[in-house]
Amino acid sequence: MDNTQRFTAEAERTPTNRLVERLLADRHSVPLSIALHIVPGALIVAVYAFIAAPFTRAIGYPPFLAWAIALTVVLYPVLFGLLWLGRRRTGRSSLRGVLHYLDKPFSRGRIALIGIGLLIYMTVVALALVPLDNLVYDAAFTWIQYEGAGGSATTYLDGYSQQSLITTLLICLPFTGFTLPLIEEFYFRGFLLPRLPQLGRWAPLFNTVLFSVYHLWAPWTVLSKIVFLFPGVWFVWRKHDIRATIWMHPGSTLVGTVGGIIALSMGAI
Incomplete structure (x- = not known):
């Protein structure tokens, strides 16, 4: 290729094409990866503060619904963005070629057992560490004063009638109860985690820490x-099977939301 041809080829690489190339590269730079982990969280906080919270206050519903709205407004476009990248790579809207760890190296039965074990671990440990969340909140984050702030696992729902709580959880069930955590797993574990080969065995810790920090609306929960x-x-990174954290994360939120609805309906809480 002579200099004229090389110049023409470079000119044809539009900013959009260069962005696609950077996002679909096998390796993201550490600064780019940090930005891709944290920016969605900042957008969620912005949507909550300027759109979702005023709306739910106006209709008298818990702030939990406001966060569900904010997450939906940000994370569904993230999913559509991944599908768009798939279309740019394969010619059709697909997560294949965009996400990694989809090859299913484990049988369905075995990954189900592993996933259920991780689900139980996450649920039990998360509940056990609520006192740690309270301690961190009281020590460092009492200056955060938006409605629902606090270390308790139910703070976003406290102080509302049983009927409004049940309605809120039923509305949120298909979203915060499953699809939004599923999108998070696609994005953080299937898209971002595999593109950090330069970090070696530190990649899963890097991804876990940044995913925890991404929850900017609850910084006191980062440690837990x-x-x-x-x-x-770590399992997904090591064994290349994203189904493990799909069982663990969306599975845990689904169990928790359904359990909350049942408990409220029976008057247990």
Whole structure:
């Protein structure tokens, strides 16, 4: 290729094409990866503060619904962005070629057992570490004063009628109860984690820490999230099977949301 041809080829690489190339590269730089981990969390906080919280306050519903709205507004476009990248790579809207760890090296039965074990671990440890969340909140984050802030696992729901709580959880069930955590697993574990080969065995810890920090709306939970998320993230990185954390993360939120609805309906809480 002579200089004229090389110049023409470079000119044809539009900013959009260069962005696609950077995002779909086998390796993301550490600064790029940090930005891709944290920016969605910042957008979620912004949507909550300026759109979702005023709306739920106006209709008298818990802040949990506001966070569900904010997460939906940000994470569904993230999913559509991944599908768009798939279309740019393969010619059709698909996560294949964009996400890694989809090859299913384990049988369904075996990965189900592993996933259920991780689900139980995450649920039990997350509940056990609520006192740690309270301690960190009281020590460092009492200056965060938005409605629902606090270390308790139910703070976003406290102080509302049983009917409004049940309605809120039923509305949120298909979203915060499953699909939004599923999108998070696709994005953080299937898209970002595999593109950190330069970090070697530190990649799963890096991903776990940044995913925990991504929850900017609850920074007092970062330590506990690292503890209960890391085994699943490490497993996915080591064994290349994203189904493990799909069982663990969306599975845990689904169980928790359904359990909350049942408990409220029976008057147990």
